[in-house]
Amino acid sequence: MTNNPLMPINAEVINIIPESNDVKTFQLKPEKPLDHMPGQCAMLSLLGVGEALFSITSPPGRDYLEFSIKRVGKLTEVLHQMEPGQTVGIRGPYGNNFPVERIKGKKLLFIGGGIGLAPLRSLIQYTLDRPGEYPEAKQLIYGARSTDDLIFERDIFNAWPEEKNFEVNLSVDVEAPNWDGFVGFVPQYLEELSPDPQDTVAVTCGPPIMIKFVLQTLEKIGFNPDQIVTTLEYKMKCGIGKCGRCNLDEFYVCKDGPVFYLSDLNQMKSDFI
Amino acid sequence: MCKITEELQQIAAELLKEGKVDLVLGYTKGEQEEQSVPCIVTQPEDASKLIFDEYSEKALSKYLLEESFQDKKVAIVLKGCDQRAFKLMQDESRLGREDVYLIGVECPGMKWGEDLSPFCLHCDYRTPAKEDVDSLLTGADIPEAMQGEPLDHEDSFTDINRLEKMSKEERFEFWKRQLNRCKRCYTCRNACPVCTCRVCVFDRENPDYIDRAKDQMAQHQFYHVIRAFHVSDRCVSCGECARVCPEGIPLHLLNQKLLRELDKFYGEYQAGIDEVPTPLSHANADEPDFFGKEGKA
């Protein structure tokens, strides 16, 4: 039997949670456990339809893996029509993870946009699960296009604001009835809030254009590049640094990423966004 | 140095010196023997790099559609077939005539290995018309084979005659062997000066109509037949598709065959010389109806 790292194993869909118009969270139970860390990804596939890389949105230590998936293409369209009890292919986990050691003892600022909250959620929950290791103040600035596009409502409106020492700030791009949060783009909200960079690490994830402006704003309000962590989303096929496409300079985002410090990204010769 | 090259260098240097253009797009000597390659000159002192000879085969006109040529004043060297492609793009409103300085050149016929290109042998539009260009450079050293009347349509299509004589099965075998080597590198498409769609049907995201597999005969056939039909009445007979194919697939035969059939049904039409619309981009009530009950008209 050929040892083929591209070969998926089966995972059962045990639950599907609708998050917004075009995002659903899938709880999967792989036939063999995949031990992951926050920030890592896995390849999900359906035979005859295709395969794509998604970040794992659940923290380690659950008996399922969660993926929050936006309907954007052929595979995600079919995934959205699935029902609990059906099977998908899975392989992974792939990539590096958020620097859970290096951020110990720091205040944590999470900045997310749209579906970009998915990988952050794994880290947020990981730190909340370990209050002894991550006792410092936490803050989330999260925005989406509209109130309909905010995901993980049970977390952002209920669970997280109730946590001790965790400030949750929400924004939407356009006005909506009964919305008392910020209206505007995430980088604007970040600038308005201007969190104190002292002893803080900022972790951001979202659409490329948002990341670009969030990084600029963070530097403007006093964060150093080695206090800023982001994840990159590149097109990936193999997930193991061989098929070639996701390289940024000599690094493969699927293998050496997707998590990078801005101080490392600034060393790259190629544009990373 | 031949007369055209000499004059070309002078004109290019002047245009750049006077600031009339930002760059001159022409040819220069390549790294290999008997090779001329596209060349972009932006400084008057570099105009001496430009040459024009019987290896200046690459069609240049399509470069004008590329992103990096936008918002620049460009002077471009055009042989007859390339000027036809330019004219077609102009007629199809893909680019404006006033934005470009055209340097027409008399073409001595391009080399295919030792021989002259069969396309050049039957070409009767080697040199762009004076009124279609801003400068016209003549005085090329015309080989004997091209000095008389060009070979007529029929004589230059020798390969097609051979194909038409084959049985259906033989013809299928012929194309099967040829197209089996295709890797879909899309060199033919990218080099073709009239393949100018903004987004090619074969570049769309996850199309259901074509597969990515490189070993699927049916997919290669599909690609080449679709491309041949898309190009058919717009082909300017430059021969680039066949020249650039790394697998030596005689792709021009598909185009020639279609041109011949179109000539039969709609009368002779030469893209980039005759007025648009091209035969297949409009329909007249009295045209033959191939799909009607009577079959072929």
Added chain:
Amino acid sequence: MKPVIAAKSFEQLLKALHQLSSKYLVVAPTTEDGVEHYRPITQMSEEQKSQVERLSLRNQPPLGSVKPFLFPDSEIYIEFTKKDGKLDVQTPRASVPQIILGAKPCDVVSLELIDKVFLEDPVDGLYQEKRDNTVLIVNQCDEMGANCRCDDFGVQRSTGSADLLMSKDESSGKILLKAQSEKGNILAEELLKEGMEENPVFREPKVPVKEALESEKIQQAMDDFFESPFWEELAMRCIGCATCTFYCPTCHCYDIRDFQRKEQGARYRTWDSCMFPDYTRMAGGHNPRPTRKDRVQNRFYHKLSYFVKNEGALGCVGCGRCGEKCPVGISMDTVLNRIGGEVNDK
């Protein structure tokens, strides 16, 4: 033991290999409609067989490299049928042992470069299986072909993972084979049984010694050259086709796709090219390498800088195929001559 065996003529060698074709797939270089490729000898016409000796012993690689026999241009790894809601999955059968006759040192080294990527953990089993199953009969070139730059890349003398070396003794017309691996020894034994004979000596090729380019120096020069306007000029000339990448023996990029018609389907991997815009364009439309300049630069930097940093070697063997087939005459030299400071004003 390094046995040397001899066939009286190339014809006898081909005949002996033919005898082994129930056990091995034997491929050799030939021409098809004038285009040079490796093809199974059992599928060759007599006319094609007559080309094999010339192309096997020639000082220049054929257009098609040996790569497709180890890393096929398309390779199915899951087959399935979906019937009445039931999914039945099969993996295709294992590869068969194969002999590649007349491989060139540049192609052998290019496989060694692909090894660095595919055989590094996690090992690409699809490739490894074929690599283990392949016996390479390599002829060392005496001279370089017109477009060859192998001496610059230190390749001409290198036959590291060749299983058997091959050369022709011009005076006797004998074809000599020298085994230099276990697989080579086994094949030599088998060929002895098919009528080849032991021979006291092997004819070593005339290999000129020329200093190869220093990979770290090239990498440094490339890195210093990143911001040069040269890349924009080069990108303006490039027409964005995939010829350079599809004929490169070291390119190993692939795509993974699914296919389904009615009840049957497959998942396969297939060559992809970094020159195509959709290679990096994501479903949402974002593209980290949106311009042709980004893509042209990435191709050359991958070969001449990133590969050095990741794998400790230049990602090019100087076979010259890309430059020979590029419709606008762009070659490795086009870049190497510039970064060397020596401007190619020919």
